[in-house]
Amino acid sequence: MAALAAGAARAQEINAGELVGHRDIPASVREQVVCGTNPDVITLHSFGTGYLFAWDCAGTRGNAMQALVYADRRDGTGARLLRFPHFKHNPGAGPASEVANKRLFPLSGEIVESFLDLDSTGFCRSESRWKLVGEPKLPMLVSYRQTRDCRGISGWVQILPKEVTGAATKGRTRR
Numbered sequence: 001m002a003a004l005a006a007g008a009a010r011a012q013e014i015n016a017g018e019l020v021g022h023r024d025i026p027a028s029v030r031e032q033v034v035c036g037t038n039p040d041v042i043t044l045h046s047f048g049t050g051y052l053f054a055w056d057c058a059g060t061r062g063n064a065m066q067a068l069v070y071a072d073r074r075d076g077t078g079a080r081l082l083r084f085p086h087f088k089h090n091p092g093a094g095p096a097s098e099v100a101n102k103r104l105f106p107l108s109g110e111i112v113e114s115f116l117d118l119d120s121t122g123f124c125r126s127e128s129r130w131k132l133v134g135e136p137k138l139p140m141l142v143s144y145r146q147t148r149d150c151r152g153i154s155g156w157v158q159i160l161p162k163e164v165t166g167a168a169t170k171g172r173t174r175r
Contacts, residue, residue, distance in 0.1 A: 012107040017043030017054060026076025029053045033067045033081065034097055044074060047106045048132060053079070054102070062116035063100035070137050084113070084130055085141050095139075099128075111139065116150065123157075124150040 019041050029042075035057030045052040053069040053076075072078035083095035103112040109132045117124050123146040130139035147155040 012105050015045075015102075015104050017045040017052075020044050020053070025053075026071070026079065028076035028079040029055075029069045029071065032069045032079050033057075035065070035067050045104055045106065047104065048109045048137065050078070050137065052104065057098050060100070062118050065098045065100055066102055067098050068102070068111065070132065078136070080136060082111075082132075082139050084111075084128070084139050086128060086144075109133075109137075110142075114152070118150065123148055125152045127152075 020043065022038075022040050025042055033055045035055070037055070037057050039056045042056070043054045045054065047070070050070055050072050051074050053071065055067040055069065057065040057067055059065045068082045069079050070082055071080075081097055083097055084099055085095045099111065099113040100115040101113065103114070104110075105112070111130045111132070113128045113130075115126045115128070117126075126144065126146040128141060129143045131142050132138065133140045143158065143160065145156045145158045147157065149155045
C-alpha cells in the first residue's frame with residue numbers, strides 16, 4: 001500500500017516546464033526577482049490555479065538555486081515572488097526568496113526543496129516541503145527533515161515546525 005502511495009505521489013511530480021525566452025519574460029515577473037541574475041531563459045509551469053515562473057539564480061556548491069514567481073495568468077498578471085518560510089533552526093532568519101534543487105507537485109500544490117550543505121559538519125542534507133495556500137497563494141511550510149548522510153539515503157530526522165503542529169516535535173523516520 002505504501003509503495004502504491006509513493007508511486008502516485010511521484011507520478012504527479014512535474015518539473016519539465018515550458019521554456020520562456022529572455023524577450024518573452026513578462027515585465028511583471030522580471031520586476032519581482034531579486035537574485036541579481038539575468039538568465040536567457042526561464043521555465044513556466046502550470047501550477048494549481050495559476051502559473052510558476054522558475055528563474056535561475058546563482059547556485060551554491062551542490063545546489064541549483066531558483067526564484068519562483070507565482071502569477072494568476074501565464075502573461076504574468078498578478079505576479080508575486082514566493083518567499084519560503086524555513087524551519088526556524090536559525091533564529092531571526094526571514095523567509096527565503098530562492099529555493100534549492102526544487103521539485104514541483106502541481107496537482108497537490110506542493111514545492112519541495114532538497115538543500116545540500118557539503119561544508120557542514122552536522123546535518124548536510126535537508127528537505128523542506130511547502131504547500132501553496134490561501135489567496136493570494138503563499139507557501140506554508142508543512143514538513144522539514146534532515147540527515148547527516150549527504151547522499152540522502154538514510155538517517156533522516158523529521159521535524160514538524162510549530163507553524164504546522166502547534167509544537168515542535170522530532171522523530172526518526174525509517175527507511
